[in-house]
Amino acid sequence: MSEVRVRQAAPEDHDRIHPVLDDWWGRPIASVLQSLFLDHFFDTSFVADDEQGLAGFLVGFLSPARPEVAYVHFIGVRPDLRRSGLAADLYDRFFDLARRNGRTEVWAITAPVNERSIAFHRALGFDVTIQPNGPVRFRRPL
Numbered sequence: 001m002s003e004v005r006v007r008q009a010a011p012e013d014h015d016r017i018h019p020v021l022d023d024w025w026g027r028p029i030a031s032v033l034q035s036l037f038l039d040h041f042f043d044t045s046f047v048a049d050d051e052q053g054l055a056g057f058l059v060g061f062l063s064p065a066r067p068e069v070a071y072v073h074f075i076g077v078r079p080d081l082r083r084s085g086l087a088a089d090l091y092d093r094f095f096d097l098a099r100r101n102g103r104t105e106v107w108a109i110t111a112p113v114n115e116r117s118i119a120f121h122r123a124l125g126f127d128v129t130i131q132p133n134g135p136v137r138f139r140r141p142l
């Protein structure tokens, strides 16, 4: 495995992230990541690269309406790099950023079918709320 480098995202990263989404998620999901998320939240998002190209990403933001909350919209790791700790590393960076900005909670959601995401968020210490109809909600104090 080649070295993975993590950096702050840039608006142009949308054009690299968007095309891999359906493949990495294994279902049609790309419409959920509009360019506005990278245009306006690149400074609270991270991109990981290795010699093969895009290795992973985390798109998140500091909630404008809830001053205690930081929110992760999307996190993904290239399939061949999974279970190597990359997503946990991306979240650690986001937790640090959120703390530095005075946030005390991180929120995220996922689709009920996404058992891998639920297991991952549980492993990172998120409380998991499963609703009968609607997304699975994750919350974690910082």
Ligand SMILES: CC(C)(COP(=O)(O)OP(=O)(O)OC[C@H]1O[C@@H](n2cnc3c(N)ncnc32)[C@H](O)[C@@H]1OP(=O)(O)O)[C@@H](O)C(=O)NCCC(=O)NCCS
Pocket: 024, 025, 073, 074, 075, 076, 077, 078, 081, 082, 083, 084, 085, 086, 087, 088, 089, 109, 110, 114, 116, 117, 119, 120, 121, 123, 124
């Ligand atoms: C969910 C996802 C981001 C996890 O990325 P990852 O880099 O493989 O995760 P990590 O290696 O940091 O895993 C950290 C811990 O989470 C748990 N975990 C991760 N993937 C898991 C899986 N498939 N099943 C069970 N537990 C899992 C484990 O406890 C793991 O620690 P361990 O490997 O030491 O046991 C990745 O599987 C992915 O990109 N999936 C498709 C996109 C997606 O569903 N994103 C989340 C919704 S926005």
